[in-house]
Amino acid sequence: MAESDEFRSEVVEWLAENCPNEMRHPIESDDDVCWGGRGWAFQSTAQEIWLRRMAARGWTAPGWPKEYGGGGLSPEECRILDQEMRRIAARPPLEGFGLSMIGPALLEFGTEEQKTAYLPPIINGEIRWCQGYSEPNAGSDLAALRTSAVRDGQEFVLNGQKVWTSYADRADWIFCLVRTNPEAKKQRGITFLLFDMQSAGVSTRPIRLISGSSPFCETFFDNVRVPVANVVGEIDKGWDVAKYLLTHERETIARGGSNLFDANDLNAAAAKAATQTGGRLADEILRAEIARAAIDTHAFEATRARYLEETEQGGSLGPRSAVAKLTGTEFNKRRQELLVSLQGLESFRWENGASESSTGRSWLRSKGNSIEGGTTEIMLEIIAKQILELPKD
Ligand SMILES: Cc1cc2nc3c(=O)[nH]c(=O)nc-3n(C[C@H](O)[C@H](O)[C@H](O)COP(=O)(O)OP(=O)(O)OC[C@H]3O[C@@H](n4cnc5c(N)ncnc54)[C@H](O)[C@@H]3O)c2cc1C
Structure with a gap:
């Protein structure tokens, strides 16, 4: 058995035993996310168990060195863990700027004392x-x-x-x-x-x-x-340090956390909308746009995977993080538009300040995607200057 197959079997077995059933549902809103921190109140026992178990293996930060509490996994092993977690719809046990931004910057620029002091509390979800x-x-x-x-x-x-x-x-x-x-x-x-x-x-x-x-x-x-x-x-x-950190921020925003670019919810919404029209959406243009969104999502995921493979020796994506951020966030905005088109006015049913559907809120939130971490115009500028090397004027 190849080493990677062995590792995959180990992961499958471990997840089956250790991922609580309640944590096997995609994150639907901010309320489902585990941010950790000193004042964090777990939303459920399952959420707490899931974080503790994953952190004990270092799998909240699977690619970070073991000496600081990380998983010490190779990039390929990280990918396998990610794939197997997705397969069972396991939620990320922990999110936050510690894992996605300051941790990578400390690994690159921090002193030994700083790494030892700050990285373990990030991995364990103790400091937000x-x-x-x-x-x-x-x-x-x-x-x-x-x-x-x-x-x-x-x-x-x-x-x-x-x-x-x-x-x-x-x-x-x-x-x-x-x-x-x-x-x-x-x-x-x-x-x-x-x-x-x-x-x-x-x-x-x-x-x-x-x-x-x-x-x-x-x-x-x-x-x-x-x-x-x-x-x-x-x-x-x-x-x-600031610029290096931004490349990690942009890659994270492009990935959209756990399920931002997952085409499944779009397919599910389309299937639900089509029940009234014999299993097929009546609007041809909408059908074509959904198909295009699915194809684009897969192409984008393949490109991101290639970029990450190319940086396997560590380091950041550099200016390619601007390509990922630009494309990923524009796709997400389009996907959110399509979800609203499918659900129509239902998306905006607000009651006592709380929406009955998360679609309207997600659609509004997606508007910020092309601003946070550097705007789309700034991404285009980075691509023009640093990748295409176009003349300044
Ligand atoms: C959801 C969200 C979360 C955020 N979280 C954080 C956070 O945690 N911490 C933090 O520090 N910041 C955060 N930000 C701020 C974010 O980094 C800034 O909003 C972003 O960098 C743009 O800056 P600005 O808002 O000042 O817009 P401006 O820089 O004033 O830009 C206004 C407009 O002008 C355009 N523009 C500006 N300069 C150029 C140029 N040279 N060429 C072409 N067009 C240009 C921009 O693209 C934009 O359309 C967040 C923003 C959002 C939306």
């Missing part, structure tokens, strides 16, 4: 992270950020404001870009800092959205003191 990048006048032009960090002995003193900080009001720690050298060229005077959201002087204010929920906040820093030891990479050279 948020991302302090955007500011009121620094979004696409991120390097224009102005939150200042002034050195005072072995600490920095921070003052300023971040915006669109997803889940800042629920996060335990933040990874944050600050300006440490106002004299240097924009990108050069930026430092990448980590600190506890409970630090004196940190406050957050949720921003309410059209979808009814409020995933993000304005975040304010008023003389927040952060140890110099919490710098990732070098002082004034945080831009390199």
Whole structure:
């Protein structure tokens, strides 16, 4: 038996024994996601058991080194685990910016002390992270950020404001870009800092959205003191860490978490809508669009798999993360439009602020996909400059 077959059998057996039945349903809304963190209240015993069992094997971060509590799996083994989890519709046991963003950045740029201190609590779902990048006048032009960090002995003193900080009001720690050298060229005077959201002087204010929920906040820093030891990479050279982290963020958004690009719910909605018309949708154009969406999804998944194979030796996708993000998010928006077309007004049945169907909310949420992690226009710019090497003008 080939090594990979042996590993697959081991995974199948282990999942059969250890994945609770309640965790074998696709995630339908934010309420089903396990984010972890100090204040996390598990939605069910099954959710807690599932996290504990997966974390004990290091399979919440299957590709991270074992010495920090990860699974130590090869890229091929990670793929097999992913495939087998999908086969039984097993939910990811844990989500969050720790796993998708700051963890990979620490593995690349962190000191040994930082990796040892921060990676195990991420893997075990003990600390929840948020991302302090955007500011009121620094979004696409991120390097224009102005939150200042002034050195005072072995600490920095921070003052300023971040915006669109997803889940800042629920996060335990933040990874944050600050300006440490106002004299240097924009990108050069930026430092990448980590600190506890409970630090004196940190406050957050949720921003309410059209979808009814409020995933993000304005975040304010008023003389927040952060140890110099919490710098990732070098002082004034945080831009390199920031850019590396963004490639992981874009890949994650492209993948859309657990089931964003899964064509199954589209097929199921089509089948349900067709029951009134003899098993076949009456609208020819809608039929063709659904078929196209399914084909595009498969093509996209194949391209993503190829990209990830090409980076098997570690590292990030680099500018190819912009291709993945652009394509994945545009597909998801189209898929959400199709779901709304299939369900019609039912998608928007709102009662007491809560929708009876998640379709309308997901459709509204998908609008943000082509903004978060860098807008579609910025992705096109990266592709034009860094992949196609087109002339500037
Ligand atoms: C759902 C969601 C979650 C988010 N979560 C976080 C988070 O956790 N932490 C965080 O720090 N930020 C977060 N953001 C913020 C996000 O990173 C920014 O919204 C994004 O980078 C765009 O910045 P902006 O909103 O300032 O828009 P702007 O940069 O002002 O852009 C406005 C418009 O101008 C276009 N534009 C700007 N510059 C150019 C250019 N050079 N060429 C062509 N077109 C251009 C843009 O494409 C856009 O259409 C989140 C955003 C969303 C939607």
